[in-house]
Structure formats: C-alpha cells, structure tokens
Amino acid sequence: MAREKAPKKSSGSSPSRAPSLQDLRTKIDKIDQQLVALMNERAQHALEIGKIKNRDGMAAYAPAREDEVLCRVASLSQGPLAERSLRAIFRELISGSRSLEKALRVAYLGPAYSYSHLAAIHRFGQSVELVPVANIAAVFEEINRRQADFGLVPIENSTDGRVTDTLDMFTRMPAKICGEVQLRIHHTLLGKCPRSEVQEVYSKPQAISQCRNWLAKHLPGARLIEVTSTSTAAQIASEKPGAAAIASLQAGVQYGLDALAQDIEDNKANLTRFAVIGDETGPRTGKDKCALMFEVAHQPGALADAMNVFKRTKLNLTWIESFPIARPEGGYMFFVELEGHEAEPRVRKAIGSLEKKAVRLEVLGSYAKMAPVE
Numbered sequence: 001m002a003r004e005k006a007p008k009k010s011s012g013s014s015p016s017r018a019p020s021l022q023d024l025r026t027k028i029d030k031i032d033q034q035l036v037a038l039m040n041e042r043a044q045h046a047l048e049i050g051k052i053k054n055r056d057g058m059a060a061y062a063p064a065r066e067d068e069v070l071c072r073v074a075s076l077s078q079g080p081l082a083e084r085s086l087r088a089i090f091r092e093l094i095s096g097s098r099s100l101e102k103a104l105r106v107a108y109l110g111p112a113y114s115y116s117h118l119a120a121i122h123r124f125g126q127s128v129e130l131v132p133v134a135n136i137a138a139v140f141e142e143i144n145r146r147q148a149d150f151g152l153v154p155i156e157n158s159t160d161g162r163v164t165d166t167l168d169m170f171t172r173m174p175a176k177i178c179g180e181v182q183l184r185i186h187h188t189l190l191g192k193c194p195r196s197e198v199q200e201v202y203s204k205p206q207a208i209s210q211c212r213n214w215l216a217k218h219l220p221g222a223r224l225i226e227v228t229s230t231s232t233a234a235q236i237a238s239e240k241p242g243a244a245a246i247a248s249l250q251a252g253v254q255y256g257l258d259a260l261a262q263d264i265e266d267n268k269a270n271l272t273r274f275a276v277i278g279d280e281t282g283p284r285t286g287k288d289k290c291a292l293m294f295e296v297a298h299q300p301g302a303l304a305d306a307m308n309v310f311k312r313t314k315l316n317l318t319w320i321e322s323f324p325i326a327r328p329e330g331g332y333m334f335f336v337e338l339e340g341h342e343a344e345p346r347v348r349k350a351i352g353s354l355e356k357k358a359v360r361l362e363v364l365g366s367y368a369k370m371a372p373v374e
Helices: 021-055 063-076 083-101 115-124 136-144 164-172 205-210 212-218 230-239 249-254 302-312 345-357
Strands: 105-109 129-133 150-157 176-184 188-191 200-203 223-226 243-247 258-262 271-278 288-296 317-324 332-339 358-368
Touching: 021 083, 063 083, 063 358, 105 115, 105 136, 115 129, 115 150, 115 176, 115 271, 129 136, 136 150, 136 164, 136 271, 150 164, 150 176, 164 317, 164 332, 188 230, 188 249, 200 205, 200 230, 205 212, 205 223, 205 243, 230 243, 230 249, 243 249, 249 258, 288 302, 288 345, 302 332, 302 345, 345 358
Parallel strands: 105 129, 105 150, 176 358, 200 223, 200 243
Antiparallel strands: 150 271, 176 271, 188 243, 188 258, 288 332, 288 358, 317 332
C-alpha cells in the first residue's frame, strides 16, 4: 500500500510585501500633516519671543541667533537630505516666523537674481520685502531716508578686492554694519545658442574679470561687453541672437537660458562679502567683528602710530583698506576690521586711543562672524 506524502511545514510567516506607491504617499501625507502642525507651533513660540523682544526694546532681526539655529539643525541631520537643502528649508521657516514679529523691508543692488539678490535671500529669506535699487548709493539712501529697515551692499571680493562704491558711501552717509554675508560666487555662461555660436559675452566688469582666463581659453573670439549687472546681462542674452551672459544659474532659470558652461570663475574659491547695513550696530554674541573708518593727519609716522594701537591692545585685524578722499587737498580714509565687539573693554580702549590720533574716526558697526554660504 502506497504511503501518503506528508504535507509541507508552514514557515509560520508570509513574505513581507514591499510598500506600494499609494502606501508611501499616504505616509508622506500623514508626515506633512504633522510637519504643518509643528511648524505652526514653532511659529507661535517665535511670535511670543517677538512680543518679549518688543517689550524689552530688542530688534526683531537677530542674524547671529538665526545662524546658530541653521548650524544646529544641520548638525542634527543624518541624511538623506543635504545640509544645503535643510538650511534652505529652515531659513524660510525662520523668515516666515520673523515676519509675524515685523515685516522687514530690505534694499539691495538689483535687479532680481543678481548676486546681491541671492545674498539677501541667504540672509533674510523670502518672507521679507526685497527691494531692488539701481546702484549702491541708492541702498544707503533707502536706509538714510528710513524707506528700508536694512540694506545689503558688496564690500569686497576675494579676486577683485574692495568695492569702491561701497567704501565711498560709508565716507559720505551714516550707516551701521550689523551683519555680513559671505557668498561663494559661481559664474555660469548662459545663452540660447550653442557655445560655438557665441559672438558676444555680456556681464558686469567684476564678473568678466573673474572669468578672464576661462574666456580667453574657451571663447577667444567673443567680444566682452560690460553692463551694469549680471541680471541685465542675462536679460540681453535672452533677447539677442549670438549673445551669452555671465551670471548666476538662478538668473538663467529666470530668463529661460541654457547653462552653456558652469563654474567658469578662474578662482574656484571666489567669494564676495556683503555688509548688512541699518541704523544700529549688531548685539554682542561672543564671536564678533568690528569695523572702523578713520583718517589721520598727513605727516610722517601718523599712520604707523595709529596702527600701533591695535598691536598694543592685542587686537587681530581681519581687513585693512585705504581709500582716497574726494576733495581738493586729497588724503586717505582707512578702513579696518578687527576681531571683537565695540562693547568689549579692550575694543573700547583701542577706539579711545585711536580717536586721540585720528582726524576723523567712525565706528561702522559690530556684527557676528558668519561662515561662507553657497
């Protein structure tokens, strides 16, 4: 008699099913609901902080605190989101929360998608009124007339050095530096035609200078034409056959241009430092810099005596510039930046000593050190 086959033993569990597209979307929808509730809860706490600041006469804008928050959230992440993405998300969350405390108006050297515009977005987010103006002088005028709460102006570039229009305005019009933005500058060749058909390249003088070696190698026959801004160059390239622009990748998106070549700057560490200007200096944070502007008598040893003040007080200088004064008798204004805050005793002592040796001395402001941003 044939024996019956024994039934197969069950493993006790069925194989796990991979989540479907709908399963994943449902999970994301649930997380989004939680995120919205948490963001609004965070914003409510920020609003309460705003009331305390207003009661105690404190400024709504606190760049050092905002930078501290961005650094902290970036350090908490274990991926897969990139640090740059996390910073952008929280920057806009901070900007939106700040707008509940006070609606800020920020003037910058326009037009939109210039590097000054990008720097302003990095510093303030987009929940502020960003006001493009025609030139650097107009940024100072907006602050002076109280038409803007803050302004943003370029102060120096790692390739081209000082920005003379900004230094000139500091000598002419009162303004306080209360913050900084160090923006890494990556230039893109933008156009609507193939690179081989480019006959003219438009950009502002500084951008052309920063890409001169690349242009000589890759577009030796193209005419280099200077215009007032990189955004204006992008607009021209969008309208003129055979024209290309050197501008930001974001400007290319704005004007519907193709990226013919990216990162064409000769100095790959190319960086522009922007000053945030307003009516008041920044609060003391413990990691500050202080900017001074002074003039000394036109006589032997006067400048050496003035600079010796910083040696005696053991203050480290991070920036030194001389700037000719536009007047018949000539002369120079000197700009210095040192590590420390004007409220610190050692810095106050240095300023007092320098004042005795200077014909003119102005404290341009103190502000928290900021790390470079992309």
